[in-house]
Amino acid sequence: MMHLVKDQVKADARAEFGAARIARTEALVVAAARELFLEHGYAATALTQVARRAGVAPRTVYVRFGTKAALFRRVIDEALVGDAEPIDVAHRPRAQDAMTAGTLAERLDALADVAAGIADRAGALLEVAAQAEGAEPEIAEAAQSGRRETARLCREFWSRASLDGLIQSIMDTGQLANTTDALLCADTMVHLRRVHGWSHAEYGRWLREALRTLVAAG
Incomplete structure (x- = not known):
């Protein structure tokens, strides 16, 4: 029995070492x-x-x-969240703040931070x-999927704000969601970078003010 336990421990150690080696290799390639x-x-x-x-064989x-x-999508996915952990943007702490903070102002600031x-x-x-996108159907589909997810998160944001009593009942959550989607979407980020040369900090300041104005106008 003891031999079986030792053999299992060794097997687990080899598996852990192999997984760590693969993770290091993938990190080098992605970088x-x-x-x-x-x-x-x-x-x-x-x-x-x-x-x-990366210093690895092409076959690797x-x-x-x-x-x-597929590699480009991996690069994008890790850049979106900031690491290689399998946790999407919506389930990161600051995104959760945007859905659960006690005041609408706090939620809007969290959304802008995300x-x-x-x-x-x-x-x-x-x-x-x-x-x-124009040359790679796989990337085009991934981009479209990202747009749909952003739209979904915006709908959820305003739906929760309404259910939690943080906005007036007469406000149109569908219109708020559509406008917020237009402000947050990747296409807007790209446009502002290309046309205005905005940094992420400039985008963040503009977005925070635009979201506050949106609520005030409603």
Whole structure:
């Protein structure tokens, strides 16, 4: 029996070591890919270049990620939340504050913080994604899925605010959600970066004021 326990412990240790090694390798590849996508854009970046920058064999990149589109999506996903943990934006602490804080002002500030954080971590990559959508159906679908999720979160935000008695009953939550969606969506972030050269901090200040104005106007 003792031998069986020891064998299991060794097997678990080997599995843990292997998982840690895979995680380190993937982190190197994702970091290298992020650098190259930002330096050269999507079309001009090849997986062989990513492998070279990461210091791994090209086959490793193909085995772990499969396609350039899949790797780019991984880069975007990690940039959106700030790490490799499998927890989406909606379930991060600041996003939860936006849904549960005691006052509407606190919720709006949290919502603005979430969007500004995304602009900081992923704003430049979202520009790359916008360029890649026309050529890569997988990226186009992922971008559209992200737009739908943003719209859903905006509807949930105002629905909860209404249920919690934080807005007047006469206010149109559907209209509030649609306008908030237009303010928060990735396309707006990209537009403001391209046309006005705004930083994430400028975007965050503008968004916070726009959300407050939206409520005051309602």
